[in-house]
Amino acid sequence: MTRIGIVGIGFMGMIHYLAAQKLSGAKVVAICSRDPKKLDGDWRGIRGNFGPPGTMMDLGEIKKYRDINDLLADPDIDLIDVCNPTHKHPETALAALKAGKHVLVEKSIALDPKDADAMLEAADKAGRLLMVAHVLPFFPEFAHAAELIRSGQYGKLVAAHFIRVISKPDWSAEIADVSKTGGPAVDLHIHDTHFIGLVCGVPQKVFASGIMENGAVQYLTTHYLYGKDGPCVTCSSGAVAQKGREFIHGYEIYLEKATLAYDSSHKPLTVYTSDGKAEQPKIEGSGDPTAAFTLELQAAVDSIAKGKAHDYLSGKLARDALVMCHKECQSVQTGSTVEIV
Secondary structure (H helix, E strand, O other): OOEEEEEOOHHHHHHHHHHHHHOOOEEEEEEEEEHHHHHOOEEOOOOOOOOOOOOEOOOOOEEEEEEEHHHOOOOOOHHHHHHHHOHHHHHHHHHHOOOOEEEEOOOOOOOHHHHHHHHHHHHHHHOOOOOEEEOOHOOOHHHHHHHHHHOOOOOOOOEEEEEEEEEEOOOOOOHOHHHHHHHHHHHHOHHHHHHHHHHHHHEOOOOEEEEEEOOOOEEEEEEOOOOOOOEEEEEEEEEEEEEHOOOEEEEEEEEOOEEEEEEOOOOOEEEEEOOOOOOOOOOOOOOOHHHHHHHHHHHHHHHHHHHHHHHHHHHHHHHHHHHHHHHHHHHHHHOOEEEEE
């Protein structure tokens, strides 16, 4: 039985807690929050852009800690699930690794790639797993696309366009604070760079144009450059939509023998094949906002049992995704193509 301690009971901490109720071979045994109301189970002030609103929670026999050092000193916790604000991820993860715990840290791994490197080095030194909770590959439409691309069932990837656009969030003061989240070009767009890195690999260069606001990139469209023999991949992402359409994500992926199309606002995943047929695969989990998080947490638990992180949770891939976001922002600011080092 893997025993989990959650650090940070905000929106993502609540989603992880709810998702963990369906785990096999693991359970949440402790939470850590500076808010005494949340430790008492009053989560009514929590809300986000999907899933259920916060409510009164029966925390039963779960241990409650206000001081993270007390949580980390608890010998009955195996995995620290880091769900506090992004700017606190490095210090929290480093402390947990030093305490001998395995770590699952919510995306983004960090705000600065140097901090991400330090986290990877600390995990290697401690002999513990550092996993990063990039949930997108666990959503059924993206999981199915990844499986088809990586299997080569329809030939190699020729081209792809991804989209992820939201309205400006007003449900959390911290999510609007660039110093704590990195802004939409990191906090939101890193979902895309992680998935692109997973199924296409890290490009040689990027070129991006975008919209700046208060010194931060709010929206961008990026061309990922893989060289003359690589796929043609682009992505548009940011916070520019109106409230009437608060969120959309999706893709068109062009393989040698099939086209994959998905739009979360109106079009279910459809596979168009070279014989002129169009099929909508039956995929489980659509419509349940916490199902993908349960799969993500289960993968982390199974990774500990195997002694190796699931490739969707790779700390190195998460670090590379963060670097890509920074390079794209640099390209927006300079108007130039930027190499990925």
